[in-house]
Amino acid sequence: MVPQQRQSRTRGRIRRSHDAIKARVSVSCPNCGGIKLPHAACSDCGYVRPGLKLQLNSKED
Template identity: 65%
Template sequence: MRRSHDALRADHAVQCPNCGSTKRPHAACRECGYVRPGLKLALSKEE
């Protein structure tokens, strides 16, 4: 029982579907600013 909650506290990381780098789910990708389909943060080097 002592590890029963580990899954909920795990440090999640997903691969950015846009550039492939590791990022946190629901957090903007540091490489490309991708968050989820339909939402992408503008990076400073935007053209």
């Protein structure tokens, strides 16, 4: 299939303006100071919010 009419460079670039890769935001854990994603559990200590801590599986041999 062939497009009925060619799209201009400007229209194509405007359409692709939202396709850019955005940088991931990271915050420091208030419990241990490690880096974690916001609204997620810390991968180092398991801290989520005050009063809630997840059990992490330790990889010990």
